[in-house]
Amino acid sequence: MSDLISVQNVSFRYQEEQPYVLNDVSLTVEKGEWLAIVGHNGSGKSTLARHLNGLLQPEKGDILVEGYNSRDEKSIWEIRRRVGIVFQNPDNQFVGTSVRDDVAFGLENNGVPRVEMIERITESIKRVKMDEYVDQEPHRLSGGQKQRVAIAGIVALRPSIVILDEATSMLDPAGRKEVLETMRELKEEEGMTVISITHDLEEAAKADRMIVMNKGEIIDEGLPATIFQKGEMLEEIGLDLPFPLQMHRALKERGYPLDSLTLSQEDLVDAIWTLQSKN
Structure with missing residues (x-):
């Protein structure tokens, strides 16, 4: 893997008299990975997301996206071509009167030739499995369908990185599953890099x-299985542990011999089935 994004000692505050929202933050994002950035409200994660595609500029430090520095005004356009963001509320992202028109909007603004634009619209809508709704009005769609259309609009622009900024937080479980499965397929089949900004640890558990x-600083990083070994630390900063992990903890406290962590419902079912088989 190689680094697509390098965040180097970045600090940022919205006003001079206010405390820093980001405080000496450094991280890298590798090509083809799914990175989950988690934290409670006010942790700085969404502010960081807006730095990654140049919507905000660091007060201190540098952000490089495929070698382009966000401090360089001439590089901002190149950075935004490479980094697409899907925001929390899908209704705030729609500008077209149909799914097709909405996906076309970004392509038109980028001056994509009409023939190529038609091909990209068709391809991206099909990739998110919304081709049956191409002439539908976006506001008539379900929450999960709306976010899939928003993703199609980003995918049509062919970025190398997609940021999901709390993109599943307003969805029901079915809608959340639709969106995450869509992004997982895009990552695996298209080699897309995904950055998930979330406070939902069940979503984060599926990341690479x-x-x-917390409070504008990175306090830990690693594989999900490693991070979730520190459940008390996550709870201390206001995050809710995934249900399978809560059940794992409860079973161990009652003396059941569970070895590995259960980060998904499937893992939990397998662990319980194994315990039953031994009895």
């Missing part, structure tokens, strides 16, 4: 790597 933020 996790970064934990």
Whole structure:
């Protein structure tokens, strides 16, 4: 793997008299990985997301995206071509009267030739499995479908990195599953790099790597299985442990011999089935 993004000692505050929202933050994002950045509200994770595609500029430090420095005004356009963001509320992202028109909007703004634009619209809508709704009005779709259309609009621009900034937080479980499965397929089949900004640890548990933020600083990073070994630390900063992990803890406290962590419902079912088989 190689670094697509390098964040180097970045600090940022919205106003001079206010405390820093980001305080000496450094991290890298590797090509083709799914990185989850987790933290409670106010941890700085969404502010960081807006730095990664140049919506905000660091007060101190540097952010490099495929070698382009966000401090260089001439590089901002190149950075935004490479980093797409799907935000929390899908309704705030729609500008078209149909799914097709909405996906076309970004392509038109980028001056993509019409023939190529039609091909990209068709391809991206099909990639998120919304081709049956191409003429549907976006506001008539379910929450999960709306976010999939928002993802199609980003995918059509062919970025190398997609940031999900709390993109599943307003969805029901079915909608959340739709969006995450769509992004997982894009990552695996298209080699897309995904950065998930979230306070949902069940979502983060499916990532390749996790970064934990609190009060504008990175306090831990590593594989999900390693981070979740520190459940008390996560709870101390206001995060809710995934249900499978809570059940794992409860079973161990009652004397059941569970070896490995259960980070998903499937892992939990397998662990319980194994215990039953031994009895």
